[in-house]
Amino acid sequence: MTDSVGKPAHGGGGSCWVCGSAKTVLVRPSTIPEKITADAFAITDANYGVTAAIFRCECCGFLQCPETTDVLALYEDMEDPGYTQTAGPRALQARRLVKLVGAFCPAPARLLDVGAGIGLLLDEAEKRGFSAVGVEPSRWLSARAQQGGHEVHCGVLPHKDIVGPFDAVCLIDVIEHVSDPVGLLRTIRDVMAPDGKLIMVTPDVKSVMARLMGRNWWHFRAAHIGYFDRTTLEKACRAAGLRPIHVSRPCWYFNADYLWDRVMAYLPVRLRLKAPRMLARLTVPLNLYDSILFVVEPVGSGDEKRSTQ
Numbered sequence: 001m002t003d004s005v006g007k008p009a010h011g012g013g014g015s016c017w018v019c020g021s022a023k024t025v026l027v028r029p030s031t032i033p034e035k036i037t038a039d040a041f042a043i044t045d046a047n048y049g050v051t052a053a054i055f056r057c058e059c060c061g062f063l064q065c066p067e068t069t070d071v072l073a074l075y076e077d078m079e080d081p082g083y084t085q086t087a088g089p090r091a092l093q094a095r096r097l098v099k100l101v102g103a104f105c106p107a108p109a110r111l112l113d114v115g116a117g118i119g120l121l122l123d124e125a126e127k128r129g130f131s132a133v134g135v136e137p138s139r140w141l142s143a144r145a146q147q148g149g150h151e152v153h154c155g156v157l158p159h160k161d162i163v164g165p166f167d168a169v170c171l172i173d174v175i176e177h178v179s180d181p182v183g184l185l186r187t188i189r190d191v192m193a194p195d196g197k198l199i200m201v202t203p204d205v206k207s208v209m210a211r212l213m214g215r216n217w218w219h220f221r222a223a224h225i226g227y228f229d230r231t232t233l234e235k236a237c238r239a240a241g242l243r244p245i246h247v248s249r250p251c252w253y254f255n256a257d258y259l260w261d262r263v264m265a266y267l268p269v270r271l272r273l274k275a276p277r278m279l280a281r282l283t284v285p286l287n288l289y290d291s292i293l294f295v296v297e298p299v300g301s302g303d304e305k306r307s308t309q
């Protein structure tokens with residue numbers, strides 16, 4: 001098991017992953033106990049408030065955890081049975097996202113899901129007539145997606161078996177996990193059709209919820225190494241040659257007993273109560289307005305195409 005998070009890689013914040021500025025300052029030391037394993041990278045990890053050292057860019061305000069190294073190795077090892085158990089509500093969420101994708105890129109169209117997990121979004125996309133392909137670094141999750149009959153390639157972009165152009169690319173709750181967000185967006189732009197759309201979702205560190213909860217905000221977790229707000233997310237997109245054409249707040253669905261356990265995680269162990277059994281049957285929509293949804297498209301590709309004709 002890899003053990004490489006929380007140890008200083010170079011003792012400083014390095015240059016900003018969004019704007020490239022060298023002016024990064026430590027705003028929060030690491031709260032990771034000692035060792036970290038792939039378990040902390042599980043999608044359903046509940047150790048809220050536990051992060052590696054966070055540095056803030058003095059130029060653009062982006063927050064990054066540059067001391068977290070070898071993230072990919074942790075993802076490759078990640079197994080998350082809790083995630084498959086919550087597949088029902090997550091499928092509802094995927095349905096909602098695919099409906100939004102369809103508003104910008106009507107099916108039939110080629111769709112790529114980056115960080116495809118067990119293939120929930122691909123499943124919904126295929127039902128709506130998209131030709132859908134995924135890429136997923138976790139061997140465990142990608143194997144489950146393949147067992148479900150989906151074309152999911154184990155690995156990351158660029159990937160030899162992921163060949164564009166794609167009309168729609170989904171990047172849902174992924175960009176906060178990577179140490180080169182602009183590089184990832186450029187790689188995605190390279191496989192997008194000239195008029196393709198990228199649908200992305202990430203936590204908003206400047207949201208009211210994030211401010212209210214401070215260091216205990218549920219998106220402060222070891223697996224999140226980049227913290228965006230609307231401004232820094234747009235900056236990263238622009239640096240990769242993409243421009244936003246739609247901004248909104250996504251809604252998630254959860255089993256009520258799952259939410260119960262998440263809330264209990266904030267209490268001391270002796271005060272935690274087991275969820276009433278009836279909650280397992282309840283699915284609730286939840287919009288805390290603390291994530292951002294962007295739809296972006298390549299800048300100027302239409303113009304370039306026209307000028308070369």
Ligand SMILES: [Zn+2]
Pocket residue numbers: 016017018019020021057058059060061062
């Ligand atoms: Zn910056």
